[in-house]
Amino acid sequence: MGKISFFWREIYCCYFIFMWNTIEAHVRYVIPEELRGGSAVGNIAKDLGLDFSEVAVRKLRIASESGKQFFSVSADSGELIVSERIDRESLCGHAVPCLLPLEAVVENPLQLHRVEIEIQDINDHTPSFHSNQRVINIPESINPGAKFLLESADDPDVGSNSLQAYTLGSNKHFVLNVKTQDGIKIPELVLDKPLDREKQATHRLILTAVDGGKPVRSGTCEVEVIVLDINDNAPQFEKSFYEANVAENELIGNEIVKVGAVDLDQGANGEIEYAFADKTSDALKAVFDINPTTGVITVKGKIDFEQANLYKFDIMAKDKGNPQMEGHCSVKIMISDINDNAPEIVITSLSSPVPENSPNNTVVALISTKDADSGENGKVNLTVASGSPFKLTPSLSNRYTLVTTGSLDREKYPEYQIKLNAVDSGLPTLRAEKMLKISISDVNDNPPVFSQTSYTVYTRENTVHGSILCSVSAHDPDLGQNAKISYSILESKVQD
Secondary structure: OOOOOOOOOOOOOOOOOOOOEEEEEEEEEEEEOOOOOOOEEEEHHHHOOOOHHHHHHOOOEEEOOOOOOOEEEOOOOOEEEEOOOOOHHHHHOOOOOOEEEEEEEEOOOOEEEEEEEEEEOOOOOOOEOOOOEEEEEEEOOOOOOOEEEOOOOEOOOOHHHOEEEEEEOOOOOEEEEEEEEOOEEEEEEEEOOOOOOOOOOEEEEEEEEEEOOOOOOEEEEEEEEEEEOOOOOOOEEOOOEEEEEEEOOOOOOOEEEEOOEEOOOOHHHHOEEEEEOOOOOHHHHOOEEEOOOOOEEEEOOOOOOOOOOEEEEEEEEEEOOOOOOEEEEEEEEEEEOOOOOOOEEEEEEEOOOEEOOOOOOOEEEEEEEEOOOOHHHHOEEEEEOOOOOEEEEEOOOOEEEEEEOOOOOOOOOOEEEEEEEEEEOOOOOOEEEEEEEEEEEOOOOOOOEEOOOOOOOOOOOOOOOOOOOOOOOEEOOOOHHHHOOOOOOOOOOOOO
8 A cells, every 4th residue: 555645834923912011110211302303212121121122123112192202212222312303392381390201112112111301401592572662651759659551471491491570671761670470470550750751651671571591582572651741540450460260161142240440530531341362362362352442342253162161351441531541451361171172092002913822911902081071071981892802900090901801712703893981970971982993813732623523444455555435524713824724644544
């Protein structure tokens, strides 16, 4: 009887998915703003305890939810590299400290490390005034000690680099007073000596705003004082400061607060009109309006807590005298949040396909949630639909790992459609859903099975060599090379 040659090929596939390891410690770097692209921040591989050889093998990378990748990791040195210019003022405004949270992800095993970058301010902005000229009309009969509000300067820098002081150019009639309101320095022009229009009708003063940087930066505004001999009473507000609270879903046209001023003059000299101060931004005027006759401030446009939760501005009251006189007050409107933003589900990392012989608690995906609302409205609970061998395990704040909870069998379920549900804690609650497709990869866990347990063949003794005696068949439920079958005769026995 001829021998059937035996050929066997085995392909061994390895796919590693390791247990999630929560890293309590985190790496923090401090850098100045405006670093050039390509600048090195620090050796993040070394600081995370990785060998240089692991940087590429374990795919060390930086993940950012903000959509902007300010940093990358050098595959050659393991250094954290600045990818693009960072402007602290654009990123954080006046917030101190300015922190940029990142996540460093490595694989094999899959790990997530918290990385904080503190962006330090440099003195790259000069104090500036909204207008480089201010005109103030002052009657000659006004008594010394009278105060006149000047425009505040803006300086986007923070700390010692921000606006520190104001100075007034040398003159004979005025001194400068600086008051602080809600941490903002506000300059006031104070009449020190009586005015005489017949001697001097106009006074030109230079107001200088100075920051505390090194070197010092400064900006100037020319203050022109016109001395008047008529309409000697300026409007005076009943209060110097008004405050109100409003929800971000307040209807357009609704009243928020009413300001009021009085003018002791009579006739046109005592008639008052209200308006926003000259330096008021167009963005604020798009949200609020003021009735020029009544002083009622109303909602004009859509209010969004997530864009601005506080508005501060000045209102001026002008009389109709000739020349015109004015008074000022400050208004603060605080916006309260409503639950108007649904939560979001972000897949930070996904390992698919998953080998069917993966042990329990194998990490499949890193998932995070975010909600633009604040307080309870921004608290999110993430769940996974039942009926699948997966569960969610909380790791850090608003971060979860999706892990296996039971055995996987590709021959029964080659793929899973996992439904994730995110629900916030607001009233009413808002929710979001996301489908996650997870494929299961095959391992050689099924032996071939013959269609029959035994075969009996009869043949004549003079059968020609090479003749087909019978055909046998077997089936293997595995996939690919794991399902390819080779046949051989292990032993032969001749019976009479």
